[in-house]
Amino acid sequence: MAIFGYARVSTDGQSLEAQVESLCAAGAEKVFRETASGKETDRRQLARAVKSLAKGDTLLVTRLDRLARSTRDLLNILDAIGNVGAGFRSLSDTWADTTTPHGRLMLTVLGGLAEFERELIRARTGEGRERAQARGVHMGRPRKLTRHQRAEALAALAEGTATQADLARRFNVDRSTVSRLRS
16 A cells, blocks of 8 residues: 655746655655646646556645646546545645545535536526527537528529539538538
8 A cells, every 4th residue: 555645836936845745754655746737637747646556555645736726627536546446635635535434525525516516507508508599599510601592502402403512612611511401
């Protein structure tokens, strides 16, 4: 059962040394060091730290904000750590400790709140989309042909005066755009 540390600063002007000292004093055998913004989700050294973990190991940070900037990001990282059977601890945030029953409870509650928040956002977004569609707002990518061009193309196809390929060249669109007009 190994303890790995993860230390991160946002800019080159900041120093990792205080974090590294604290992590080593708390028993970290190896410390992964990184200079990267916390809002970046693809941090190379964090990925290496998580990949280094085995069942029973612990990932240690000095503070939660060194690991993640958002609840979603934190929960994703903790999920990856938990999937290998490892634990997580924060030195400053003693409640964030998946190696204890109380810490797991706190993080479970936090995860439940995040999931609840996600569902509320999804419901509000869906309601807003339905209201917009009822007002006639077009959802998705902008149409390639104007209303007039669509009507002209459909009329030419119905009369047989132009083929789909002719209309595609005339309106400078792909042939599949014209073929979808009938559906």
